[in-house]
Amino acid sequence: GQNIDQPTEMTATEGAIVQINCTYQTSGFNGLFWYQQHAGEAPTFLSYNVLDGLEEKGRFSSFLSRSKGYSYLLLKELQMKDSASYLCAVSRDDKIIFGKGTRLHILP
Amino acid sequence: DTEVTQTPKHLVMGMTNKKSLKCEQHMGHRAMYWYKQKAKKPPELMFVYSYEKLSINESVPSRFSPECPNSSLLNLHLHALQPEDSALYLCASSQVEGTSIPYEQYFGPGTRLTVT
Numbered sequence: 001g002q003n004i005d006q007p008t009e010m011t012a013t014e015g016a017i018v019q020i021n022c023t024y025q026t027s028g029f030n031g032l033f034w035y036q037q038h039a040g041e042a043p044t045f046l047s048y049n050v051l052d053g054l055e056e057k058g059r060f061s062s063f064l065s066r067s068k069g070y071s072y073l074l075l076k077e078l079q080m081k082d083s084a085s086y087l088c089a090v091s092r093d094d095k096i097i098f099g100k101g102t103r104l105h106i107l108p
Numbered sequence: 109d110t111e112v113t114q115t116p117k118h119l120v121m122g123m124t125n126k127k128s129l130k131c132e133q134h135m136g137h138r139a140m141y142w143y144k145q146k147a148k149k150p151p152e153l154m155f156v157y158s159y160e161k162l163s164i165n166e167s168v169p170s171r172f173s174p175e176c177p178n179s180s181l182l183n184l185h186l187h188a189l190q191p192e193d194s195a196l197y198l199c200a201s202s203q204v205e206g207t208s209i210p211y212e213q214y215f216g217p218g219t220r221l222t223v224t
Contacts, residue, residue: 033212033213041217041218042198042215042216042217042218043151043198043215044215045212045213045214048211048212087150087151089150095153095156095164096153096213097153098150098151098152099150100149100150101150
């Protein structure tokens with residue numbers, strides 16, 4: 001089986017930095033995805049980590065520790081458009097299994 | 109072209125109807141997926157096709173019947189659905205490398221299905 005945990009909701013201020021954590025327990029782990037999903041829209045890909053360490057892509061960075069079953073998504077210079085759900089998803093075998101998502105609210 | 113398209117955008121059907129959802133991509137991806145997403149929940153995997161062959165069926169009821177006529181198209185045939193099947197149905201596609209398909213999935217906009 002698999003278990004993916006991330007906070008249900010977070011709130012941050014425009015211009016600030018926020019870190020969304022994800023812990024997972026799964027067999028057959030290949031890698032970990034982060035997706036962004038705005039209400040009523042399809043998920044869009046943000047990052048994919050296979051190896052331990054930090055991957056930076058513009059304002060977004062993602063970190064993975066395979067030994068700890070832990071990942072985080074770091075969002076810098078927050079903008080109002082970053083208000084969305086952020087889905088941690090584990091790739092195992094031929095599947096991608098999604099966590100329940102973290103709803104991020106950005107305050108002006 | 110990095111787009112996955114889905115039709116229709118909205119569908120309302122009765123429990124005795126037969127309808128189909130369609131998905132199309134022209135990115136040369138050889139893996140295609142159907143997900144079901146209820147409000148404020150994450151997407152739940154239903155089916156995976158790899159090289160036009162069904163590789164994963166997540167114990168989905170037989171009233172949902174997937175079909176992959178070619179490498180660009182994916183259908184989901186619906187028959188005798190229940191009101192609890194009302195949800196957003198998302199199609200996605202991805203590359204395949206070797207025998208594993210862990211790659212980034214491109215999602216379509218979804219079909220919002222209401223069963224009355």
